[in-house]
Amino acid sequence: MSKPEDTEKKILNKKLKDVEISIPIVYGNISFWLGKKANEYQSHKWTVYVRGATNEDLGVVIKRAVFQLHSSFNNPTRVVESPPFELSEAGWGEFEIAITLYFHSDVCDKPLNLYHHLKLYPEDESGPMSTKKPVVVESYDEIVFPEPSEGFFARVQSHPAVTLPRLPAGFTLPPPVPVEDASKRKRGDTKDHPLSQWFMNFSEADELLQLAAARQQSW
Amino acid sequence: MAFPARYVYALTGGLAPLMPSIDTSQLKRRPPSDEKITWQWLPFTNSARKDNLQLYHWVRVVNGVPPTGDYSFAKYNKSVDIVRYTDEEYEKYLTDPTWTKEETDQLFDLCERFDLRFIIIADRFSLSRTVEELKDRYYSVSRAILLARAPSSGDVSGHPLVKEPYNVSQEIDRKRALSMVLSQTKQQERKDAEVLAEAKRITESRMAARGVEESTLHVASNAGPEMAETATNVDGTVSPSSNAQLASVAVAPSSSVMAENASTLASLRMLRVYLRTYALEQMVQAASSTAGLRTIKRVEQILQDLGVNLKPRVPTKAVCAEHLELRKEILTLLNLQKQLQYKEAEGSSFRDGSYTEMPGTPKRSHSHRDQDGTFVPDSMSFGGERAGRRDQKRKGPGRLSEAPSSPAHKRPRKLKASDL
Numbered sequence: 001m002s003k004p005e006d007t008e009k010k011i012l013n014k015k016l017k018d019v020e021i022s023i024p025i026v027y028g029n030i031s032f033w034l035g036k037k038a039n040e041y042q043s044h045k046w047t048v049y050v051r052g053a054t055n056e057d058l059g060v061v062i063k064r065a066v067f068q069l070h071s072s073f074n075n076p077t078r079v080v081e082s083p084p085f086e087l088s089e090a091g092w093g094e095f096e097i098a099i100t101l102y103f104h105s106d107v108c109d110k111p112l113n114l115y116h117h118l119k120l121y122p123e124d125e126s127g128p129m130s131t132k133k134p135v136v137v138e139s140y141d142e143i144v145f146p147e148p149s150e151g152f153f154a155r156v157q158s159h160p161a162v163t164l165p166r167l168p169a170g171f172t173l174p175p176p177v178p179v180e181d182a183s184k185r186k187r188g189d190t191k192d193h194p195l196s197q198w199f200m201n202f203s204e205a206d207e208l209l210q211l212a213a214a215r216q217q218s219w
Numbered sequence: 220m221a222f223p224a225r226y227v228y229a230l231t232g233g234l235a236p237l238m239p240s241i242d243t244s245q246l247k248r249r250p251p252s253d254e255k256i257t258w259q260w261l262p263f264t265n266s267a268r269k270d271n272l273q274l275y276h277w278v279r280v281v282n283g284v285p286p287t288g289d290y291s292f293a294k295y296n297k298s299v300d301i302v303r304y305t306d307e308e309y310e311k312y313l314t315d316p317t318w319t320k321e322e323t324d325q326l327f328d329l330c331e332r333f334d335l336r337f338i339i340i341a342d343r344f345s346l347s348r349t350v351e352e353l354k355d356r357y358y359s360v361s362r363a364i365l366l367a368r369a370p371s372s373g374d375v376s377g378h379p380l381v382k383e384p385y386n387v388s389q390e391i392d393r394k395r396a397l398s399m400v401l402s403q404t405k406q407q408e409r410k411d412a413e414v415l416a417e418a419k420r421i422t423e424s425r426m427a428a429r430g431v432e433e434s435t436l437h438v439a440s441n442a443g444p445e446m447a448e449t450a451t452n453v454d455g456t457v458s459p460s461s462n463a464q465l466a467s468v469a470v471a472p473s474s475s476v477m478a479e480n481a482s483t484l485a486s487l488r489m490l491r492v493y494l495r496t497y498a499l500e501q502m503v504q505a506a507s508s509t510a511g512l513r514t515i516k517r518v519e520q521i522l523q524d525l526g527v528n529l530k531p532r533v534p535t536k537a538v539c540a541e542h543l544e545l546r547k548e549i550l551t552l553l554n555l556q557k558q559l560q561y562k563e564a565e566g567s568s569f570r571d572g573s574y575t576e577m578p579g580t581p582k583r584s585h586s587h588r589d590q591d592g593t594f595v596p597d598s599m600s601f602g603g604e605r606a607g608r609r610d611q612k613r614k615g616p617g618r619l620s621e622a623p624s625s626p627a628h629k630r631p632r633k634l635k636a637s638d639l
Contacts, residue, residue, distance in 0.1 A: 022495065022536065108492045140533050142495035146488045165536075204535040207528070211541040214525040215548065 015147040021156065022145070022163045023061055024053035026202060027099065028138035030195050031120045034090070035131035042090040044120045047195060048097055049086030053140060053202060056161035057188035059083035061107055061143070068098040083188030094118050101143070106151045112143060140202040161189075255282050265289075267296035301331045302361050312363045318356055322346060330357055351387050351394075358385035413512050421508055424501050425486060479505040496530065499539045506547050518549045 031046035038044070050065055052058050065085035069076040070093065078087050085101075099114040119137045142163075145152070156162045190196060261278045264271065266289050278285055304313060304327075309320060329340040335357075341350045362380045369375040376382065403411070483505040487498050507515050519529055527545065531538045 020536075024535065103492070110491050112492050112494065114494070142535065143492060144495055144498060145492055147491070202533045204533045204538050207531055207533045207538045208541060210527060211538065211545055214522075214527050215541070215545050217525065 014150045016150055016153055017147055019148065019153065020144060020146050020165055021148045021153065022165075023058070023143040023161060024140070024163060025058065025143060026051055026053050026138050026140050026199070027114055027116055028136070029097075029116065029118050030134045030136050030198050031118075032134045033120075033129045033131050035129070041092060043092040045088065045090045046118065046120060047086055047088040048099070048116060048118060049084065049190075050099060050101065050114065051084060051086075051190045051193075051199070052161045054160065055190040055193070055196065055199070056159070057083055058085060058161055059188035060156055060159045060161055061103055062101050063104045064102045066100040066102070068100070070095040084190050084193060092120070094120050106149060106155065108145060114141070134198055136198050136200065138200045138202075256280070257283075259285065261285060263290055265293050267293040299331075299334045301327060301335075302364050303327060303331075304360065304364050308364060308367065312367045313360050315356070315359075323356065323360065326353060326356060327360075351390050354390070355385055355387045417508065420504060424483070424504060427486065427490070479508055495534045495536065495539055499531070499534060499543065502539075502543050503546055506543065507550065510550060510553075514550070514553055517553060518546060521549050522546070 027048075027050040029046050029048040031044045033044055034042065048067060050058065050062075059082060062083070062085060064082075065080045067078045067080065067087045069078060069087075069089070072093075073089065073091070080087060095118055097116050097118055099116060101112045101114065103109075103111070116139065117137075119135055122135050157164060190199075193199075257280045258277050259280050260275055262273050262275050263278075264273055280286075309323070313323070314320075315323075325345065326340070329343055333339045333343070337350045337354055341348065341353055344353065358380065362384060365375050365378060365380055366372065480502065483501050487493055487501060507518070510518075522529055522545070527542070531542050534542075
């Protein structure tokens with residue numbers, strides 16, 4: 001005997017083919033030289049993070065992020081349970097950080113791995129070190145869910161962090177799910193983040209232009 | 220302070236050495252002083268010998284008592300336990316149309332004498348038999364005797380002779396394959412490695428999506444008929460001809476490349492979540508799967524010359540799509556160029572067979588920028604501007620059937636007079 005809630009769950013669990021949900025993200029690190037306050041073991045303070053490419057709140061999709069640091073750190077496995085998904089530390093060494101993103105249960109049951117090489121020292125070693133100007137390395141990428149469930153779709157369809165494609169013809173949108181009152185939850189977006197002045201801009205326009213020009217070159 | 224002297228510590232920076240210094244008093248271990256050691260020239264015998272030969276050697280004698288026991292090396296005289304049959308057993312179980320009893324007896328004598336060193340046995344055998352034949356006879360006879368003498372077949376079922384009988388044809392094949400591998404030239408080795416690396420890449424990307432069965436891909440070596448099994452996969456698109464002779468060029472995206480695309484998309488979907496950059500990597504690999512390593516490098520060089528990032532800086536869906544299309548177009552271009560070169564080469568050699576019409580030094584075959592900045596790959600001259608242009612890599616007439624792009628020419632070399 002199936003209850004109405006079960007049927008609803010089945011509907012929400014149904015996978016939408018031909019509809020791809022993608023989340024543009026930027027991940028990387030910002031690091032400041034500690035200057036006078038530096039010692040042998042801690043010459044820089046740095047923050048590694050994953051943020052929405054337009055600084056929207058990723059908590060709508062990501063449940064938690066796990067940053068795996070170098071084994072020389074205490075408790076090298078750092079779990080961040082709520083956005084903004086970032087981790088700050090102090091140290092002297094550069095190493096690869098594995099970032100594992102876990103999604104909400106209606107989004108995806110498989111985690112996703114990102115790898116970022118922590119950069120503390122500037123490329124140009126000749127300039128004077130400054131405690132005010134940080135070293136910033138960011139990478140742009142997009143998390144793609146090729147066959148999202150209807151429930152996931154309904155929940156996020158109007159969220160600014162999420163990119164929906166042009167929907168196929170004849171596609172009926174599932175009824176939008178009422179969103180939690182945002183003011184009740186802690187802000188997860190990074191628009192006014194203390195480090196936001198250093199965030200890089202990623203515009204696809206430039207790259208598209210470059211590619212279009214290349215394709216049109218007279219062969 | 221004992222050795223080393225104090226000034227050495229000053230040299231090393233005043234820190235204690237990391238390794239504990241050796242206690243030199245231990246180096247000269249003196250024997251306990253209550254023992255009196257002499258060395259004597261004494262006779263000895265060796266139990267490993269069948270004769271009673273007596274030799275002499277120096278012996279360390281302690282307190283006038285020589286050491287006892289057998290010659291210390293006698294224990295190394297090991298031999299193989301050969302099963303010998305009786306004449307009766309021979310008649311009952313061991314007769315064979317291709318072997319006489321005398322031969323079999325001789326074989327077993329030699330086996331015992333030479334501890335199953337079949338190379339030597341083959342050498343000494345009076346009739347000329349191959350090593351595999353001798354092994355086959357020896358092992359089948361031993362096996363038959365074992366089975367005959369065992370009270371029940373269950374008793375010996377665990378014996379290696381019974382469990383894994385000697386298989387002549389398999390052995391012959393195995394040795395032939397081995398000698399082929401060993402005698403491969405560096406060229407062939409490199410080609411094989413390239414193909415295997417590509418196959419590995421393809422299967423890995425498939426496995427990532429499927430995540431179920433292993434698929435093994437063996438590729439036929441250039442030298443000969445090694446076992447060639449193709450991977451079992453859903454689309455069956457990996458064709459054995461992807462054992463890339465670089466000569467086998469696909470012109471337009473062949474149906475196998477299209478199918479590659481579709482299967483990559485399918486495997487991506489199975490992942491349920493992935494990064495756009497990963498998807499692009501997979502699609503690029505799928506599109507380049509029929510291309511050799513050198514072609515791929517050329518594509519990347521062209522991209523760089525065009526000022527395009529090899530990995531897009533802002534990999535959005537649109538950017539990735541454009542990037543992929545660009546790469547495919549470049550690949551198609553290179554393939555067409557190659558085809559053109561071959562056709563020109565074929566055509567011209569049939570036409571006149573003389574080399575008097577050589578143009579000036581041919582330029583490098585990969586693209587470069589023209590002076591006014593428009594991008595002109597110089598090997599593209601459909602319009603026939605370079606009328607007598609020859610394929611610079613071709614060595615001479617009669618060699619057109621071979622792949623001109625042999626790996627021996629890593630970079631296209633200028634035509635020399637010695638080529639003619």
